Every structure is written in C-alpha cells, then in structure tokens.
Amino acid sequence: MPSEPLVAQHVLEFPGGYTRTTGPVIGRFLTELRAGRIVGVRTAEGRVLVPPLEYDPATGDSVTDEYVEVGPAGTVTTCAWVTQPRETHPLDRPFAWALIRLDGADTALVHAVDAGNPKALRPGARVWPVWRQERTGSITDISHFVPEVTRIVSPVRTEYRLQVGGALKTFLEGVERGVFLGGRCASCDKVYVPYRLSCPQCGSVIAEQVELPDTGTIATFAINNLPDPRAPEVPFVSAYILLDGADIPMIALVGGVPAHEVRQGMRVRADWVPESERTPSMANIRWFAPTGEPDREL
Numbered sequence: 386m387p388s389e390p391l392v393a394q395h396v397l398e399f400p401g402g403y404t405r406t407t408g409p410v411i412g413r414f415l416t417e418l419r420a421g422r423i424v425g426v427r428t429a430e431g432r433v434l435v436p437p438l439e440y441d442p443a444t445g446d447s448v449t450d451e452y453v454e455v456g457p458a459g460t461v462t463t464c465a466w467v468t469q470p471r472e473t474h475p476l477d478r479p480f481a482w483a484l485i486r487l488d489g490a491d492t493a494l495v496h497a498v499d500a501g502n503p504k505a506l507r508p509g510a511r512v513w514p515v516w517r518q519e520r521t522g523s524i525t526d527i528s529h530f531v532p533e534v535t536r537i538v539s540p541v542r543t544e545y546r547l548q549v550g551g552a553l554k555t556f557l558e559g560v561e562r563g564v565f566l567g568g569r570c571a572s573c574d575k576v577y578v579p580y581r582l583s584c585p586q587c588g589s590v591i592a593e594q595v596e597l598p599d600t601g602t603i604a605t606f607a608i609n610n611l612p613d614p615r616a617p618e619v620p621f622v623s624a625y626i627l628l629d630g631a632d633i634p635m636i637a638l639v640g641g642v643p644a645h646e647v648r649q650g651m652r653v654r655a656d657w658v659p660e661s662e663r664t665p666s667m668a669n670i671r672w673f674a675p676t677g678e679p680d681r682e683l
C-alpha cells in the first residue's frame with residue numbers, strides 16, 4: 386500500500402532579531418555609514434577593500450588599521466535585473482542588484498540600483514548613493530543607488546512677433562482668402578511663390594501678380610520622426626511642393642497618407658481649415674493631401 390509522504394513545515398526565525406557582534410572592522414564600516422560616509426580598509430599590499438574585511442582575501446594577511454573614505458559615487462561592474470521584487474527587497478519596484486566599485490576602492494560592493502528600466506544600467510554606468518534620513522549603522526543606511534544625472538529635460542519656449550513686409554503681407558492676405566499669390570518676372574517669365582517684389586534670378590522688379598491653384602506636385606520630401614505641434618502624427622512628411630504654374634516649390638506638410646507612401650511626383654492639394662477659422666497665416670493650410678491623380682514627372 387503506497388504511503389503518503391510525511392511533510393512538516395519549519396520556520397527559523399529570531400523574533401526581535403538575532404544579535405551578533407560586528408568585530409572592529411565591520412563595526413567601523415557601519416559606524417561610518419551611520420555618519421553618512423563609506424570607508425574601506427587598506428591591505429598590507431596597499432589595496433582598498435570595500436566593504437572592509439579583517440583579512441586580505443588575496444593573501445590571507447591581516448589588513449592594516451588604515452581606513453580610507455571612498456565614493457560616494459562608483460562604477461557598476463556587473464548587474465542583474467530584478468523584475469519582481471520580493472517583500473524583503475530594498476525597493477518595491479523593479480530594480481537591479483549591482484556590484485559597484487566605489488571611487489577609490491579596489492573591490493566592489495553589492496547594492497540595489499533604482500535605474501527605472503534594465504536598459505538604463507549596464508557595466509560601466511556611474512551611480513550615486515541615496516542615503517536614508519534616519520541612519521542606524523547598517524548597510525541599509527544607503528537606501529539604494531541611482532544612476533548619475535546625465536541628462537535633464539528643460540522646457541523651451543520662444544515667442545516671436547514677426548512684422549511682415551509688403552510682399553509677404555500680400556501673400557498672406559491671399560492665403561486668408563484661400564488662394565496662393567505668386568509674382569511673374571517680366572524679364573525671365575518665371576513665377577515665384579510666395580509672391581515677392583523682385584526677381585531672385587535677374588533682380589528685376591516684379592509687377593505682375595498671379596493667382597495660383599492650390600494643387601501641385603511633390604518635388605522632394607523628408608520623413609520626420611521627431612514630433613512637431615503642426616504635424617498630425619509621427620512620423621510625418623514635410624515636402625517641397627511645386628504648385629501648378631509656379632517655377633519654384635514651397636515647403637509644406639503632407640498629410641492624409643501614410644509617410645511611407647509619399648513619393649516624388651505625387652499630386653497633392655492643399656487641405657484648408659474652414660473659412661471661419663482663417664487668419665492671414667500659413668496655419669490656414671493643414672497640409673497637402675494626395676489628389677489621387679496619376680504622378681507627374683517634374
């Protein structure tokens with residue numbers, strides 16, 4: 386007849402704590418921690434052991450009685466990521482156990498590093514201790530370590546008040562009405578948009594204003610992966626668009642089409658904001674969207 390295995394649960398616990406003496410070396414280390422300092426001990430060979438030991442593990446010789454303050458910062462020599470911290474762990478969120486060689490030490494100390502995510506910590510990373518407010522003379526007087534500050538996010542905002550010249554004013558007033566105004570040079574017969582008062586090619590005064598349609602062809606474009614407040618999403622496309630009848634392209638956003646489908650020669654039309662929302666500014670054009678017509682070679 387098969388017999389059931391006998392099982393008994395045992396718990397080894399010292400309620401109130403197990404009191405032990407530290408000895409002079411560890412005692413000094415813990416006393417210094419309580420004072421907010423980290424010390425190591427120098428070996429007969431001159432190396433600095435942190436945490437300090439009574440005997441040099443390399444030679445077995447007694448260490449000297451010279452204590453050396455190290456750190457407080459150090460370099461991670463190796464680390465292991467803890468995805469699910471246990472109740473007794475020093476942090477209640479994912480963290481790393483790391484071997485940290487404090488500045489001035491020849492050996493590494495194990496401690497927790499609050500790095501946010503595993504990618505933020507690798508061997509060679511610089512870390513600094515976070516001390517507890519109330520220190521008692523324990524390794525946990527250092528709550529944990531954190532990566533060195535290597536970047537900051539600072540808010541940036543600049544406001545411009547732009548006084549437009551005569552030609553740009555004319556152009557933007559056209560945009561408010563929903564038309565693109567260009568200028569034709571009488572000497573070289575080129576049409577420039579936005580409207581301008583002199584020809585950039587021959588220098589002649591431009592007298593003739595021409596109204597251009599809001600359709601055109603993408604001459605060249607760029608896919609942008611950094612967000613822009615004017616763009617619908619990331620990635621977005623900015624393009625040089627040659628309006629029908631113009632001789633130089635103008636820059637605008639392209640929308641209504643996935644970025645990877647945008648191509649040179651694609652036919653596009655301006656997507657205007659409702660007439661009631663228009664102002665004399667380029668904000669009247671959300672972007673240019675494909676018309677669906679066959680591509681045009683430029």
Ligand SMILES: [Zn+2]
Binds near residue numbers: 571584585587588
């Ligand atoms: Zn000209």
